[in-house]
Amino acid sequence: MIETLDLILPLEASEDEAAWKAAAAKKLGVPESRVTGVRLLKHSLDARQRAVKVQLRLEVAVDEPLAEEVTPAWSAPSLPRDAKTAVIVGCGPAGMFAALRCLERGIKPIVLERGKDASARRFDLAPILRQGVVVEDSNYCFGEGGAGTFSDGKLYTRATKRGPVARVYEILVAHGAPQRILTDAHPHIGSNLLPNVVKAMRASILEAGGEVRFQAKVVDFILDGDHLRGVVTADGEEITGDAVILATGHSARDIYRLLAEKKILLERKPFAVGVRIEHPQPFIDAEQYHLRKDEARPDLLPAARYAVATKIDDRGVHSFCMCPGGFIVPASTENDEVVVNGMSLARRDSPFANSGLVVTVEPEDTDSFAKEHGVLSGIAYQKALEVAAKQAGGGGQ
């Protein structure tokens, strides 16, 4: 018999397979000796009370062996000789997953990326970290893996919109992300592991017959009436395909300007802006885990996180991208602005926590920029805030 069971265990027993077996046997009403295997399917913490409980979903085998665990893999069929081509602009998460999907469907992706590969890109972070100088096409946002490469790698969201999330996790694991993201309720990869995941995804794209070109910045579109046939790169090369996918992310403002210039339909949407706040991690741990004064966080508990949301004057305000045990990083892509983001290593062991605290901005809030910037008023408003932040901060990053 194979059963799926939900169990609640005290923290101290939650990592102990013998305790899982004992609890499973008790719940099923069978002697422990008949439980022949247990496998973790889901793991989440309930820290609402001082005595932290761990909720586990287990696959439990009784009187028969558990089927062997299948390690996630990614593969694609061989490309036909006359395969259609998709030009994918941007090698961030969206571009890379689009390329893998194309290959699964027998379409050859040609990925064009303005920045450098993940290894070379690392050297371009030094000027922004040490001298406050942004290398404009190679930074925390631009380059192989996009903003994802040095991101925190939190794979959870409060958004309710859902695609095939489980398959995305499996593809990440197939490319070197830790297996535990398949079971954690709040999966997290960590900035130190992501560059290798990104490089492995590129290797899969190349092995399956796709192309990835770095320092290939798209500066123009080749339009045939309403049809986007291809793109032109900064060095003048024209690259056409059966389809063009723009996966340039939200930092590539030049692409939005190009779209507007070419009269391609754009629409203003709500977004959020705010600040990033840093706290001592022990302060967050003490609050969230109900620790006594000077009591350290137990080793079995991860650095605590939080999420807050409220409405002020009918406007949503919420925490965003909270990074327990993390760092604040300079994520500007141009030298006249200040933009920050948060990341953490897989161990989440920095003494600080940080989180964005953001407020919703509706399209009409940016109307004062619309006269000059039209449909790009939101982007102009964002840019004005980022430039003001740079000036207010004394001009550094």
Ligand SMILES: Cc1cc2nc3c(=O)[nH]c(=O)nc-3n(C[C@H](O)[C@H](O)[C@H](O)COP(=O)(O)OP(=O)(O)OC[C@H]3O[C@@H](n4cnc5c(N)ncnc54)[C@H](O)[C@@H]3O)c2cc1C
């Ligand atoms: C420090 C940091 C931490 C983050 N932490 C998290 C997190 O924990 N969880 C989470 O979900 N999200 C996080 N994010 C956000 C996440 O990284 C982005 O939402 C995600 O990368 C967006 O993916 P994308 O592919 O749409 O765009 P991007 O990642 O922005 O990729 C776009 C790519 O297109 C390229 N490009 C742009 N213009 C051109 C052009 N003209 N020609 C050629 N190439 C071009 C860019 O160089 C870039 O590589 C974080 C971001 C940062 C910077």
